[in-house]
Amino acid sequence: MIGISPPPAPPPARKTSTSRSAPSGNKDPLEPSKAAKTFSGVVVYLYALITLLPLLWIIITGFRSPSDAIAYPPKLFTPPSLEGYVNLFTTRTRLSQQELDALPPPSSFVDKIARDQQMVVVGPSGFLKRYTNSLIVGFGSTFLSVFLGTLAAYGFSRFRIPGKGDWLFFILSTRMMPPIAVAIPIFLMYRTIGLSDTHLGLILLYTTVNLSLAVWLLKGFMDEIPQEYEEAAMIDGYSRLDAFRRVVLPQAATGIAATAIFCLIFSWNEYAFSLLLTSGNAQTAPPFIPTIIGEGGLDWPAMAAATTLFLLPVLFFTVLLRDHLLRGISFGAIRK
Amino acid sequence: MKPLVTPAQAVSRARPRTRSNGLPDRALAWIFVGPAILLLLAFNIFPLLWTLYLSFTNYRANRPSAAVQWLGNLNYQRILNDPEIWQNLQKTAAFLVSTLFFQLLLGFALAWFINRKFRTHAFITTLILLPMMLSPAVVGTFWTYFFQPQYGLFNQVVGAFGDPSSFTMLGDVKLAPWAIVLVDTWMWTPYVMLLLLAGLRSIPDYIYEAAEVDRASEWTKFWRITLPMMLPFVVLAVLFRVIENFKMFDLVNQLTNGGPGSTTELAAITLKREAFEKWRTGFASALAIILFVSIYGLASVLVKFLERVKKA
Numbered sequence: 001m002i003g004i005s006p007p008p009a010p011p012p013a014r015k016t017s018t019s020r021s022a023p024s025g026n027k028d029p030l031e032p033s034k035a036a037k038t039f040s041g042v043v044v045y046l047y048a049l050i051t052l053l054p055l056l057w058i059i060i061t062g063f064r065s066p067s068d069a070i071a072y073p074p075k076l077f078t079p080p081s082l083e084g085y086v087n088l089f090t091t092r093t094r095l096s097q098q099e100l101d102a103l104p105p106p107s108s109f110v111d112k113i114a115r116d117q118q119m120v121v122v123g124p125s126g127f128l129k130r131y132t133n134s135l136i137v138g139f140g141s142t143f144l145s146v147f148l149g150t151l152a153a154y155g156f157s158r159f160r161i162p163g164k165g166d167w168l169f170f171i172l173s174t175r176m177m178p179p180i181a182v183a184i185p186i187f188l189m190y191r192t193i194g195l196s197d198t199h200l201g202l203i204l205l206y207t208t209v210n211l212s213l214a215v216w217l218l219k220g221f222m223d224e225i226p227q228e229y230e231e232a233a234m235i236d237g238y239s240r241l242d243a244f245r246r247v248v249l250p251q252a253a254t255g256i257a258a259t260a261i262f263c264l265i266f267s268w269n270e271y272a273f274s275l276l277l278t279s280g281n282a283q284t285a286p287p288f289i290p291t292i293i294g295e296g297g298l299d300w301p302a303m304a305a306a307t308t309l310f311l312l313p314v315l316f317f318t319v320l321l322r323d324h325l326l327r328g329i330s331f332g333a334i335r336k
Numbered sequence: 337m338k339p340l341v342t343p344a345q346a347v348s349r350a351r352p353r354t355r356s357n358g359l360p361d362r363a364l365a366w367i368f369v370g371p372a373i374l375l376l377l378a379f380n381i382f383p384l385l386w387t388l389y390l391s392f393t394n395y396r397a398n399r400p401s402a403a404v405q406w407l408g409n410l411n412y413q414r415i416l417n418d419p420e421i422w423q424n425l426q427k428t429a430a431f432l433v434s435t436l437f438f439q440l441l442l443g444f445a446l447a448w449f450i451n452r453k454f455r456t457h458a459f460i461t462t463l464i465l466l467p468m469m470l471s472p473a474v475v476g477t478f479w480t481y482f483f484q485p486q487y488g489l490f491n492q493v494v495g496a497f498g499d500p501s502s503f504t505m506l507g508d509v510k511l512a513p514w515a516i517v518l519v520d521t522w523m524w525t526p527y528v529m530l531l532l533l534a535g536l537r538s539i540p541d542y543i544y545e546a547a548e549v550d551r552a553s554e555w556t557k558f559w560r561i562t563l564p565m566m567l568p569f570v571v572l573a574v575l576f577r578v579i580e581n582f583k584m585f586d587l588v589n590q591l592t593n594g595g596p597g598s599t600t601e602l603a604a605i606t607l608k609r610e611a612f613e614k615w616r617t618g619f620a621s622a623l624a625i626i627l628f629v630s631i632y633g634l635a636s637v638l639v640k641f642l643e644r645v646k647k648a
């Protein structure tokens with residue numbers, strides 16, 4: 001940027017959301033007492049313990065054998081088994097003992113685990129493809145919704161747009177349609193324009209659903225960034241777009257990060273559209289996981305393994321951006 | 337606040353502007369807002385209008401070549417005179433109210449305690465969010481496993497004092513509606529907690545400091561400061577949860593599929609039955625429009641209310 005002086009120094013962090021108590025030696029009267037803190041901690045940890053037990057159970061089930069998973073009376077401790085993970089990634093066929101004996105020794109540990117169940121691996125399962133599809137669709141639509149949502153939120157926050165309130169409610173209303181209801185028209189529409197069973201089709205659809213939340217979250221955030229900063233930058237010769245990119249965006253980063261988490265959680269886990277509009281090529285993992293069948297019913301360990309593996313990217317993404325999560329949903333506009 | 341003009345800035349101002357924003361703000365506004373609105377029009381409003389059209393016909397998606405007849409508002413009349421659909425709407429309303437009640441109560445308590453800022457509160461907050469990161473369809477499926485009378489986790493824990501197999505959450509007409517409320521609450525309380533925690537943190541300290549000076553009791557502070565100040569966030573949480581739970585499908589579809597009988601048949605499950613089991617697309621479209629209008633009405637009341645409490 002030649003000939004343009006630097007924009008004003010970054011403004012101080014927004015007061016409402018950061019440091020509460022001034023670092024003074026005096027005891028802050030607003031600081032809860034030690035006993036109150038301990039009590040609060042105990043209550044919250046108790047809640048976490050209870051609500052995370054089912055999740056822990058799922059993770060453990062992933063390392064049980066299918067028969068241990070449905071044993072009666074139930075077993076708390078079972079010998080660890082990788083059958084669930086092997087079953088998740090492979091398709092197998094059952095052989096008789098004679099046929100098994102006739103085979104050469106197992107070539108890998110996967111093969112060995114299958115043989116222990118009297119089966120041989122005949123090929124990979126569809127899970128890896130579904131997982132890849134989920135990665136493409138989930139992150140693709142998250143990126144697109146955050147990108148478009150940021151632009152729209154800035155537009156609604158800064159410009160005089162006729163009927164602004166109506167537009168904002170209109171955007172929110174797009175989330176109110178039950179997916180089952182619009183699935184048929186969308187299916188017909190996608191067939192006509194060649195988007196059926198494509199990644200792009202799902203990405204566009206999820207982006208549409210997510211946009212409402214993105215615009216609402218981000219507009220509140222944009223409203224809190226003082227206009228003076230951009231105006232100062234524009235006086236200094238920045239164009240509106242430059243001011244947006246170099247002054248507003250860095251300050252909105254927290255809100256953008258929080259929005260991204262919410263968008264990812266939705267598009268990563270969406271079920272109905274994926275089930276109804278896609279099949280072999282672009283279907284994501286959520287419609288696949290509840291249908292993993294073993295012998296004599298659902299294969300709980302394989303489903304548990306899939307659930308565990310499927311949770312990891314969202315968990316990673318959330319942990320990465322966790323510091324922004326709370327400040328990012330401050331809905332600043334609400335205060336005004 | 338006016339920034340000081342440095343010499344460099346003075347020079348840059350004197351220079352003839354080669355700024356790229358020749359565009360007036362009005363045009364720029366549409367560049368910012370336009371793509372989002374276009375996308376919404378194409379992938380949401382267009383299908384919605386199509387659904388509206390289908391709702392006046394006897395179209396069946398499994399017989400695309402059959403002649404389509406215009407039925408006028410016959411589908412709507414049938415729905416509004418159908419006692420079963422009214423019952424299902426009542427179940428949806430009951431589900432909505434009870435999930436909101438529990439999620440707000442638990443979510444608020446959690447947010448309140450987390451806001452005491454005990455050590456490691458940030459860590460545990462992230463951990464508590466875990467259930468909402470799962471896929472609702474997968475959650476629904478797994479809770480059928482937890483609700484198994486013989487070996488299910490839930491029955492083992494709850495039935496530890498008696499006989500775990502003496503009750504079946506999903507098979508019992510009385511218990512099944514509570515089962516879906518329980519699972520939805522398990523999954524979405526963290527979300528409500530997050531919104532309410534943001535609300536608690538948005539209350540500026542000086543208000544509490546002033547109350548401290550006035551020697552207001554904790555009780556007064558709660559009723560006169562905390563609750564009114566975070567009311568917008570409560571309304572927002574209600575708004576988002578109402579929109580999501582009114583069309584609740586994936587979790588309940590996997591958990592009970594509306595059963596036993598039709599005890600937990602929420603509106604979206606009825607919709608699925610009509611659209612994809614009976615293939616009465618026109619009828620299902622009419623039901624969808626009725627649901628949409630109901631959510632829309634409810635949401636606009638909430639948004640009006642939100643505007644009011646924001647100003648207060």
